[in-house]
Amino acid sequence: MSDFETITVPAHLSGYPGVAFGGYVAGVLAARSAAKTVRVDFRRPVPTQAPVRLDPTAEGGARLVDGELLLAAASPAEPAAQAPEPPSWELATAAADAYRAAPPDGMVDCFGCGLHRTPGTGLRLHCGRVPGGALVAAAWTPGPALGDADGLLPPELVWGALDCPGNAAGRLLDGRRAxxxxxxxxxxxxxxxPVGAGLVSYAWLLGSEGRKYRVGTALATADGDLCAVGEALWVEPRTQS
Structure with missing residues (x-):
C-alpha cells in the first residue's frame, strides 16, 4: 500500500492561465499536516488538469511532486504575523468598489481575484487601498456553491482568501508590477x-527588498472576528531585457 495520493487541480481553480491557484494548493498541502501553523513553499508552478503526486514527509508535512520535480512543500511553522485590527465592512466595501472601478493593469481570470468571477465561481478578493491606513482590503461573501456539506468554506479556500490580498498589497502599497x-x-x-456571510480579507506590507516583498494577510468576519491569519513572500517577475 503506497503512502502517496494523486490529485488533479480542476481548471477553474487557476491563478494564472493553466497554473493552479496558489492559495488552494497551499491549503490542500496544509490539510495533510498535523501542525496548527503551516508554511508552504512553492518551487514550480502547479499545473491544472494534470495529475500530480502528494507525498507525506518525515517532518509531518507534505509535498507535491510531478515526476522527479518538486512543485511545493508544506512544513510545520511558527505562528504567522500578528494581524492589525481589520477594517470595517463599510471601509472594505468601499475599497473593493474603488478597486473594481479602476483595477490595475495585468489582471487575469484568477479564482481568487478575477474581476469576472461570481460569488459561486471565485472568491472575488478585489482588494483596494483603505483610506487613512497602510492596508488593502475587500469585503466579499462566498456563495453557497463554494461551501462544503456543512455550509462552511473548505479549509483550502480559507487559505485561498489569504493569498491574493498579498498581490494587491504589493501593487497598491509598494508599486509592484503585474x-x-x-x-x-x-x-x-x-x-x-460559513458561506453566505460577509467576510473581510485584508493585507499589509511587512518588508520589501529587490524583487521580493513580504506581506501579512488576514481573514475576518464582517463583525471583525479573525478567522485566519497568514504571512506571505511574493516575488516580482524579472525585468525583460
Missing part, C-alpha cells in the same frame, strides 16, 4: 468560516 507570484505562504486557521 505578474508577481507567491513564493511562500504561512497560515493558521482560527475558526470555521
Amino acid at each position: 505578474g508577481a507570484v507567491t513564493a511562500a505562504l504561512t497560515a493558521r486557521l482560527l475558526r470555521p468560516v
Whole structure:
C-alpha cells in the first residue's frame, strides 16, 4: 500500500492561465499536516488538469511532486504575523468598489481575484487601498456553491482568501508590477468560516527588498472576528531585457 495520493487541480481553480491557484494548493498541502501553523513553499508552478503526486514527509508535512520535480512543500511553522485590527465592512466595501472601478493593469481570470468571477465561481478578493491606513482590503461573501456539506468554506479556500490580498498589497502599497507570484505562504486557521456571510480579507506590507516583498494577510468576519491569519513572500517577475 503506497503512502502517496494523486490529485488533479480542476481548471477553474487557476491563478494564472493553466497554473493552479496558489492559495488552494497551499491549503490542500496544509490539510495533510498535523501542525496548527503551516508554511508552504512553492518551487514550480502547479499545473491544472494534470495529475500530480502528494507525498507525506518525515517532518509531518507534505509535498507535491510531478515526476522527479518538486512543485511545493508544506512544513510545520511558527505562528504567522500578528494581524492589525481589520477594517470595517463599510471601509472594505468601499475599497473593493474603488478597486473594481479602476483595477490595475495585468489582471487575469484568477479564482481568487478575477474581476469576472461570481460569488459561486471565485472568491472575488478585489482588494483596494483603505483610506487613512497602510492596508488593502475587500469585503466579499462566498456563495453557497463554494461551501462544503456543512455550509462552511473548505479549509483550502480559507487559505485561498489569504493569498491574493498579498498581490494587491504589493501593487497598491509598494508599486509592484503585474505578474508577481507567491513564493511562500504561512497560515493558521482560527475558526470555521460559513458561506453566505460577509467576510473581510485584508493585507499589509511587512518588508520589501529587490524583487521580493513580504506581506501579512488576514481573514475576518464582517463583525471583525479573525478567522485566519497568514504571512506571505511574493516575488516580482524579472525585468525583460
